[in-house]
Amino acid sequence: MQRASASAQPAQASSTASGGAPAKPRSAAGVFLGRSFVSLCLATLLASTGAFVFTLLPLHVRALGMEEGRIGAIMGAFFLGTLLMMPVTARLVARFGCRAVVSGGLVVLALSCLVFLVVDTAPALLGARLLQGFGWSAILIGTTIAATLLAPPDRLAQGLGIYGSVFLLSQAVGPWAGEILLGLFGSFQAVFVAACVLAASALLLVGPLPPGSAPKGAPAAAGQGRPVAMMGLLLATFCLSSGFGAVMAFIADFVALSGIATVAPFFAGYIITGVAIRLVGGGYLDRFGRRTVILAGAGLQVASLGALAGLSAEWQLWPLGLAFGVASAIFAPALQALVVERGSDRARSVTLYNSVFLSGVVFASVSFGLLARATGYDMVYLSAAGLAGLAALLVAIAAAEPRRPPATTAPPS
Structure with a gap:
């Protein structure tokens, strides 16, 4: 399994091999604009934007006549589903690879968004949020592992940082886009459909993701x-x-x-x-x-x-x-x-x-x-x-x- 040195020694060694001063880090664009990494980030951006649209879900739940306690339980079910599914997701990635697991997670997330079109009771909403959490777990773990595989070993933190910036963008864009849709259509139905479309669109971008789950052949890190x-x-x-x-x-x-x-x-x-x-x-x-x-x-x-x-x-x-x-x-x-x-x-x-x-x-x-x-x-x-x-x-x-x-x-x- 491929490992990077915790002190990023390979990068420093290459810059000092000729006796000169350490080279400045290469730009993020110079290292990570390959097709696979860009596809990973775009797919993650679409999926996470669809997920963060549901930051507005408490408004829908309250409009159905439910109080704070049920709102909290419904919102928390997403995180519970994500946590419960993570150990299973890890095994699935080890067996089937990142590409297959992320694809499956996107399908589950897209379908779960459509479930909200037809449910209006607390138990059904809890179940839909749990299902969303299951899908999100597969997306989160699968794309994170893919990011560690695609990032150069001596630029692992940089690669994870660029990948992580996608979530920050989606945290801002998701609720903002949801509010625009609510303003235009006056209904959460459009929000749920849009979230489904975003997750389904991400499926078009997972092809370049690595099919495996772990690099091979490099020495272990200190x-x-x-x-x-x-x-x-x-x-x-x-x-x-x-x-x-x-x-x-x-x-x-x-x-x-x-x-x-x-x-x-x-x-x-x-x-x-x-x-x-x-x-x-x-x-x-x-x-x-x-x-x-x-x-x-x-x-x-x-x-x-x-x-x-x-x-x-x-x-x-x-x-x-x-x-x-x-x-x-x-x-x-x-x-x-x-x-x-x-x-x-x-x-x-x-x-x-x-x-x-x-x-x-x-x-x-x-x-x-x-x-x-x-x-x-x-x-x-x-x-x-x-x-x-x-x-x-x-x-x-x-x-x-x-x-x-x-x-x-x-x-x-």
Whole structure:
């Protein structure tokens, strides 16, 4: 199975082989504009935009006469379905390959969008969201594994960063497109059909995806076979994703309770910096080494979440969103790349990372909601900042290169 060095040594070695200074990272465009990688990103963009259109689903559910409790359960069923299906998805990828699994996930997602045209009861809506989650799990795991296969080994974090920027774009485009359709047609029927069309259209782009699930023939990366270190990296992932979940779940309500009219500046700053860093500066995620990059991102998340707890004016949302976007764009691709490199099986490593990340988001949605009710949102974000600090400590320990015994020389004969 092909592995990249955690410190991106191949890239540095090639730049210094002739005795010169290390070469600057190549641009993202120069490395990743091949047909397969572009097709992967476009297919993922279409599918994820269709999925994120359902951010507006609570409006439809409330219009059917259901209250907050059922709305939360219906929305949460999507994440539950995604989590439940992930172990199965990993086995399917190992057996049938990325292309087949992603194709199957797109078919399930497209059909599940049509189910919403004919159901209007809570149990049926729960079932439809679970089905969406099953399809999304196949798409998420299959496309992520494909991204690790298509990215050059010494540009793994950069490739995952560019791939990840697609989700940021779809988070913005999906709800916006859904609102336009609602305005034009006045009904969610058009939204559901459009989501189905987006997922089905992505099927036209999966042909260039790699049919297999794992590269072969390269030596293992330093640090493989250290389960305690891997557990530390996964726990750090959980802590950092909890901060992400705290922001996504509660910042709109926090901003409103703070007397601020709109949360839009925060998300604008978050998406702008997140996409820009992944697309323009992604090469530096590999150049400076996994441990250094993750620690920098975790430290910035500590600062941004801690500052968010003291929010008092609308103008502060811009710098806070920018900082949070930079933090996520730095640590997420590098941490995912490190987990993939340290794992002994690529499909399993990708599944573990995504499962743990999503578990952290769900944990934050539940536990921080209870904490907010008891103490207020300022303690939520201070606690999330503390978890990010714990993640930095875990990475500092778990991502350290294993010590090698000193070289010995034979005594002269």
